[in-house]
Amino acid sequence: MWLLLTLLAVLLSASSGGEDWKLRRQRIMWAYEARPKGNRTDHFVREDSFYISPIQMAISKDGRWLYVVCEKADALLVVDAKKRKVVKEVKVGVHPFGVCVSPDGRWIYVSNRWTDDVSVIDARKLEEVKAIPVGFDPHGLVTDKDGKYLYVANLASDDISVVCLKCGKEIKKLRAGHQPFEVALSPDGRYVYVANQLSNPVPFREPPVPEVTIIDTRTNFVVDRRDLYATTILQGVECSPDGQFTVVALELPKNLIPETQIYQGWMVTYGIAFLEARPRGRVAFLLLDEMNKYYADPFELVFSPDGRYLYVSCSGADVISVVDMDKVRKILKVEDGKIGISDDTIRRYARHLALSNEYVVARIHTGFRDDGNPKNPKLKGYNPKGLAISPDGRWLYVACRLSDEIAVVDTRENRVVDVIDLGGPKVMTKVRWGEYLFNHSVISFQDQLSCNTCHPENNVDGLLYDIAIDGGMGMNVIDNRTMRGVAFTAPFKWNGKNPNLARQEGPRAAQLFFRSLGFVGEDREAVVAFIESIPLPPNRYRPLPDRPLLASADDDPPELLTPLQKIGKKIFERAYTKDGRYIPIANRCITCHPPPYYTDRLLHDVGIHAPFDTDFEFDTPQLNNIADTAPYLHDGRSWTLEEIWTVHGLEDLHGVVSDLTKQEFTALIEYLKSL
């Protein structure tokens, strides 16, 4: 069978000339299909296959066409903004995310997260003509002013692809911060700003420091890396039309403070960073939240064409916050593009919950709450993500990801006046409802946070948390863990106290995280169903097969490793050291980390107890896609896989590695990354 498929793929490639990109995509998916996904599919019903989930948008220069990326449909929808209806669906790669249009409007570019490429779409014929391979898990993308280069933020490889559009290929990769998420071009075309979602490595128990990477488009070099101290989840980035500021949507976490109370922004607040556009410029922060009300998970920003207003999609609150930039300038005492307030005031404003009333001039509710939106009873407006604004500034379009629709906002009234139905099932399945609850902050006290707040894209935020109730203030600091592929990895929690997700997401989450009733009844079942349905993404560290690999979901992944990974595998599975000493069964890698999920689901003492831990034994984490989940160990003290043994596991209690050469140790690391 595989022979036929291969033959078909080769014939396809040969007959269409230059369509190797299709074969490449196929190979990626062959590799993916052969691996265990780590999720349960029995929660799904028929409708779950037909949701489309619009996430990002671009608008044509004349405002006539909206290009809507739909991550679950693997498609770009073309919407007639005038008639407010879908006119065409263009199939793209797997799990598309970002979209931009060439300056001449001739081409549309869409990033595809799972196939690691960018679809090139002919804007006249509205068909995908080719795909350009880029880095791992591409997200935001933008062209330069002349349309010569495309800049693509590759979230999982921590780099930015610079693509030559004339020659249709990537010409270089620039190293970014950690998890580059979105990109923006300055109005004069000189710089590309890249918002990196997570922090660069910082010392243990220090606040996170993600960066905004700045690229000079004249040289295509990184010229500045602006640290945003004590922030995280940098997602949307945009430049003000006057070129004075770059704004970034982000979180300001307080994860290192023991959980003693939930008032005044405990755990996390949400805001905007204002970066002076000049090199090495200053940065100020203003919150989107109010004293007793939070606007969780800001995702995307867009300026009105005149630069007066900034619209921010607060995706966890089903709200678009409208920021008056004139008032922001006044508060920040901006003159000639320079922030005039002192460093102390900047720090104070970054925590000032009572200030937003002065510059947030409207909250546009898209969601299910009664917000005086009688004209559009049909609007659900769940999980607003991507934004686009008409050239005249009159209409703001909002991609509502979990209700498969676009909300149309009249910016003169700052309210939703229409809705564009993008298709998709009209019923809410259990898994879909769970996904909505997972992404909404309504569950938590004062709407402070959603599950997605700490698990962006169902993964990790890279932060440590001090959940004081688990042993006292300053004790038992824990590292965040991924939600991807966890269906078969119970128990949960680093001390393994929660036997299943229902307990984890029910009373435990209510008590420790949400400080509310928490998920109960059908809501809890729905959230659990959603979490259990989250699959592992592709693993980029395995060689791609030339043919389909035959495997069932629960099998050990088929052998397809590099020579180095094969050496690593032998070490992982070995029973004797190189000098012939017997390694007790309990101290072999594979004993506690057996395939397919590389966890025995038991607690073990591997010698990593810290003075502030009350436990000695910790839950054995699954190892699939481990390269995507740094930092490591139960308290996140290890920023790299190497440090698990070179810095923190010197007694050979966490497996035996002390007899390994550097080469063998490197081989082990490479094998771990391939799991």
Next chain:
Amino acid sequence: MVGVILTILLLGTSSQAVQSPPIYGNWRTYTTEDGLPNNHIYWVEVDKVREDCVWLGTDEGLACLHPSTGEVEHYTPKDGLGHQAVMAIAVDPKTGDLWIATFGGLTWFSGGKFRNYTQDNSGLASNVVFGVTIQGDTIWAATTAGASRFIPRTNSWMTYSSANAPFEENWCYNAAPGPPGKVYIAAWGGGILEYDVARDYWQAYKDPDKEFEIDLFPNDGLVHDIITAVSYEDSVIWASTYFGLSIYDHWRRWNSYFEDDSGLASEFINFVRAQPGTHIGWICTDKGLSVFDYDTNRWVTYKPLDSHGHEGVVKIYEGGKLLETFHQEPSIGNQFVLSVDFEGKDVVWVGTEHVVSRGVKLPEQIGMK
């Protein structure tokens, strides 16, 4: 007809007048008095992708000298540099990023920020890094425990040493790019290691006679197995040792050069670098700087006569025969030369243990008989 003859005569005359290697002079020295952090210059690297920036690896950190203004930027471990001893620098022509070999790890410098890779937090073989080079999208570090390869895209490391490659000694001094798809490693006591990326194959070049004190059979291979540096340009490999110079020509013929049969200033050679687009090698010794044109068999050797570079002597050789000697004022700043790099075709930068000097190519009649 007359015109053709005149042209031929003129061409003949002009070709005779070409002095190669050319003479450099008008030396300008820079020291701590000019703002350098330290006078011990391990490495000099002219930034080919940024204007007006010469990177200096010193005993007290990394410095960027802006020749047009004389301004110096200075970076230390407080800024994130791995160690204050900066042994080598490579500028990635694609990204403009710097990779810096230090005694505390391999440091990446980009957009004004540093990140340090160590033997603990990465696959780097050892924190003591003597050399670094960039080959395509791959970074190579010459360390005291082997040669480490880093592929940033996949965050993947690999170390080569006696455990998995024909290294007789793991102590590596220098790394240099070869022809497309190849990298050279200069190993202390292990000769030259050539890595073929596509074939994942190592080729070792060693001293065939294995004699430690003498080169028993000249031109049979490397002069010695203690290699301090290697450089490649246009099918010619240059290797410096503490016992003379070796050149491997088009993978066909080895040639050895010593003080008594060439214009080499000293057989104790710290470093060698081939000038791009030529068969000219710049040889940094403990007793001056020698420049050798492999095609013309001519040498030019520079030695300062004092410790301030006020005055020096230049000697021109053909083969081992001294053709001319003349004085230069000023001269290179110090005779213990550690590194060299080129700013275009007409300017050279020379790093020494007490000063960095900048020289410019002189008109051809100077230094010619």
